[in-house]
Amino acid sequence: MVKQNVMVTEEMAITAAAAAAGKVANSSPTHFSFPPPRGTVNFANFKKILTQLELNGSSGRINAWVDSMKASSPTQTRSSSLLVSPVGASHDDEEYDNWMKQHPSALEMFDEITAASNGKQIVMFLDYDGTLSPIVDDPDRAFMSENMRSAVREVARRFPTAIVSGRCRDKVSSFVQLAELYYAGSHGMDIEGPAKQPKHIKAKAKAVLFQPASEFLPMIDAVYKALVTKTESTPGARVENNKFCASVHYRCVDEKKWGALAEQVRSVLEDYPKLRLTQGRKVLEIRPTIKWDKGKALEFLLESLGFADCNDVLPIYIGDDRTDEDAFKVLRDRGQGIGILVSKFPKETSASYSLREPAEVMDFLHRLVDWKCRPSLKERARSV
Ligand SMILES: O=P(O)(O)OC[C@H]1O[C@H](O[C@H]2O[C@H](CO)[C@@H](O)[C@H](O)[C@H]2O)[C@H](O)[C@@H](O)[C@@H]1O
Numbered sequence: 001m002v003k004q005n006v007m008v009t010e011e012m013a014i015t016a017a018a019a020a021a022g023k024v025a026n027s028s029p030t031h032f033s034f035p036p037p038r039g040t041v042n043f044a045n046f047k048k049i050l051t052q053l054e055l056n057g058s059s060g061r062i063n064a065w066v067d068s069m070k071a072s073s074p075t076q077t078r079s080s081s082l083l084v085s086p087v088g089a090s091h092d093d094e095e096y097d098n099w100m101k102q103h104p105s106a107l108e109m110f111d112e113i114t115a116a117s118n119g120k121q122i123v124m125f126l127d128y129d130g131t132l133s134p135i136v137d138d139p140d141r142a143f144m145s146e147n148m149r150s151a152v153r154e155v156a157r158r159f160p161t162a163i164v165s166g167r168c169r170d171k172v173s174s175f176v177q178l179a180e181l182y183y184a185g186s187h188g189m190d191i192e193g194p195a196k197q198p199k200h201i202k203a204k205a206k207a208v209l210f211q212p213a214s215e216f217l218p219m220i221d222a223v224y225k226a227l228v229t230k231t232e233s234t235p236g237a238r239v240e241n242n243k244f245c246a247s248v249h250y251r252c253v254d255e256k257k258w259g260a261l262a263e264q265v266r267s268v269l270e271d272y273p274k275l276r277l278t279q280g281r282k283v284l285e286i287r288p289t290i291k292w293d294k295g296k297a298l299e300f301l302l303e304s305l306g307f308a309d310c311n312d313v314l315p316i317y318i319g320d321d322r323t324d325e326d327a328f329k330v331l332r333d334r335g336q337g338i339g340i341l342v343s344k345f346p347k348e349t350s351a352s353y354s355l356r357e358p359a360e361v362m363d364f365l366h367r368l369v370d371w372k373c374r375p376s377l378k379e380r381a382r383s384v
Contacts, residue, residue, distance in 0.1 A: 066258045069250065069279070099346035106340045106353035106364055113316075113338055113353070114371050120314040122368075123305060124155055125298055125327065126361075127319030128165040128172050130281060131342050134358050137252055139240055144175060148358065151365040156180045156198060158372045162301050164188060164294050166285060166323055168243035182208065186244035187278075187287060187323055188297025189213040193304070208304045213244045216274070216288040220246055223272050223286060230264045237261050245287035247280075280321045294319070295326035311336075317351075318342060318361055325350055340364075 106113060126132055132152065133144040144152075155161055162182035165172040169185025169192060176183075179196040193208035224241045227248055231237040236252035248265055250258055265284055269275060278285045298317060307313040315337035317327045328339035328350035339351035342361060355361050 066255075066262065069258050069262065069282075069284075095346055100354070103341060103349065103351060103354040105360075106338075106355050107360060107367070109353055110364070110367055110371075114368075116338065117314040120312050121307070122159045123302065123307065123313060123315045124159050124161040124368075125164050125301070125315060125317040125319075126152065126161065127294075127317075127321070127324050127342075128163055128167060128175065130320035130358070131318055131361055132163075132358060133175070135281060139238070139247075139249060142175065148362050149177065151362045151369070152176065152181070153178055154369045155365050158200065158369060160198070160200065160305050164297055164317075164319070164324075164327065166242060166245065166247065166280060166283075168241070171242075182301055184294070184297040184301065186213070186242050187285070187292075188294045188300075189244040189288070189290075189292055191297060191300060208301075210300060211244070212292050213288045213290055216244060216290075219272065219274065220244060220286075220288075223268065223275060226268045226271075227265065227286070230268050231261060234261045234264065237264075245285055248284040248286070249282065250284070251282040278323060280323055285323065293326040294323055295328075295330035298327045298330055314338065316340065318355070318364070319351075 128144075129135065129139075129142055132148055133142045136142050152161065156178060157180075160182070161180075162184055163172055163176055164184040166187050167175075167185055169183050169190045172185050173181075173183045180194050180198045182191070182193055184191045189212055191208055191210040220243065221241070224239060224246045227239045227246060231239060231248065234253055234257055236250070236254065236257075238249040238252070240247040240249065248261070250261055253261055262284075265277075265286075269277065269286065272286075274289050275286050276289045278287065298315065302308065302310075302313065302315060313336070315331060317324070317331060317337065318340045319327065320342035324341070328341070331337035331339045332350045332352075338353065339349075340353045340355055341347065341349045341351035342355050342357065343349075344356050355364060
């Protein structure tokens with residue numbers, strides 16, 4: 001486990017905001033765990049602490065939101081403090097080294113990972129933004145490179161492969177453009193099997209189209225419209241309709257305006273008690289309160305592929321943000337599979353390994369393909 005004291009936790013952020021607002025520290029505390037259960041910031045709890053903070057004026061409420069938004073954008077909050085000191089190793093280098101010991105590079109540990117797959121079918125799960133495509137300001141221009149596409153195509157030729165994304169399924173599949181993949185859009189709430197079934201998919205795999213939140217469609221549409229109208233006055237704010245969920249982006253919003261934006265989102269969500277809020281990379285995600293997330297999608301897909309309660313499968317999940325933690329946690333709880341977090345910065349995570357950026361994800365995919373194509377020792381002995 002990563003030492004709690006080296007992380008900016010949401011609880012610390014909110015406590016700090018409460019302190020900043022003059023809230024008495026030893027009044028009965030509202031407990032926020034981090035990461036929040038299932039990668040979620042419980043909106044009801046949030047509202048509770050915000051109401052407490054409101055007693056001390058709006059600055060406390062604004063600080064709480066803004067600190068939470070910063071805490072969920074660690075690249076933004078930590079990048080400057082992680083700059084290498086010109087006079088030698090800094091405290092942050094040490095922190096990073098410690099974190100890397102606990103979450104070693106999946107490239108360096110490649111042999112260990114492939115050894116774990118001995119006799120097992122690897123199933124690949126890939127997040128999209130920040131994993132297959134680099135993070136950019138404009139969500140509509142988060143294209144993956146042709147080289148990355150070809151790496152994913154080669155992987156999918158050899159292993160069942162799914163893309164699991166917060167984006168709506170149509171959008172992410174139009175970015176990836178590979179018909180042989182499973183796609184789980186809207187954080188797993190919209191799952192469809194491959195249009196073109198690859199040969200290696202087990203005969204007992206089921207045809208898939210699964211949408212557990214379909215009754216929420218009109219509500220998401222309504223909240224999306226309300227959010228667009230409400231946030232119009234915040235320069236740089238952008239609302240994305242992801243079909244079964246909505247995203248409010250603040251990457252291009254001046255940090256001084258984050259509080260105002262948070263207040264706008266909060267006021268809209270007050271009318272939607274059946275929706276909850278989670279956070280990603282400079283994005284507030286609004287989604288149904290149903291117990292469904294990327295972890296459940298992973299389990300569902302394994303079952304659809306005919307691997308329910310099987311020991312002969314090794315799921316590998318690669319992802320970069322908080323919503324991917326639900327999937328890492330499922331793998332950890334099953335004691336089966338490999339979670340790989342894409343991050344250049346120490347983050348609290350249930351993943352076992354790390355990769356620094358999409359370029360390293362591509363290297364990892366290439367190595368997996370090379371390893372799979374390499375003749376086994378037995379085959380080599382036979383050919384001599
Ligand atoms: O689950 P993912 O595939 O990682 O999707 C999560 C969100 O990704 C997108 O937003 C993120 O990437 C954008 C483009 O690089 C960036 O501008 C934004 O700041 C990031 O949060 C996507 O636009 C969202 O809808 C997804 O929910």
